Amino acid sequence: MSTGLPRILVIDDEPQIHRFLTPALRAAGFEPLRAERGQEGLRLIAGNAPDLVLLDLGLPDLDGQEVLTRLREFSAVPVIVLSARDREGEKIAALDAGADDYVEKPFSLGELMARIRTALRHASSGRTAETLPDIAGLTLTPDRPDVRVQGELVALTRREHALLMLLARNQGRVLTHRQILTALWGPAHTEDVAYLRVYIGQLRKKLGGGFAAQLKTEPGIGYRLEG
Secondary structure (H helix, E strand, O other): OOOOOOEEEEEOOOHHHHHHHHHHHHHOOOEEEEEOOHHHHHHHHHHHOOOEEEEEOOOOOOOHHHHHHHHOOOOOOOEEEEEEOOOHHHHHHHHHOOOOEEEEEOOOHHHHHHHHHHHHHHHHHOOOHHHOOOEOOEEEEOOOOEEEEOOEEEEOOHHHHHHHHHHHHOOOOEEEHHHHHHHHHOHHHOOOHHHHHHHHHHHHHHHOHHHHHHEEEEOOOEEEEOO
16 A cells, blocks of 8 residues: 655665665655566556665666666656766667666665655656746746856857756766767767767866866766756
């Protein structure tokens, strides 16, 4: 029977993870659901419609990447990948496949709960160009290539503006280099990471310290605009 609380499905084959997370999720105001195998997790997603999924990549029956691919065929539920520190390539692949975020194992409980809250806010807000929030003293203007910083108008190029809008619409999520480059320049430019760094640097310089502090570089992976 549902408690009416946001439901968090943990798909992980490590019993200690469930022993650690189940009471922590309850204490934070969530209803935890548990699966130890990928197939079981997919059934729970289809039948119980959780509000968020914590997905381990190393599962005994299905690779976590396959679980992510399959669930994205029928569900837009936010997914936070639980990833080992030495699996950078897998983290990138998971984000490109539709994961909303990742947390490295071993992780701190405080960081994980913050990431969960951010992913749930992002999912529930349904942000559009007309409802973008102010960010670090910025007032966004989706229909024009400019922005106000503490009330002062700052002109952006159209490409800089498109990059800013992409980051703002995905506030709180890690966007991989490939995701950003594909969205703004097309699939032929997925390897032009140095080009992207130039535009990120230009935005940070034009928009100032508050924005620069919130725009985090995920080394070797991409960027996150914190909420």
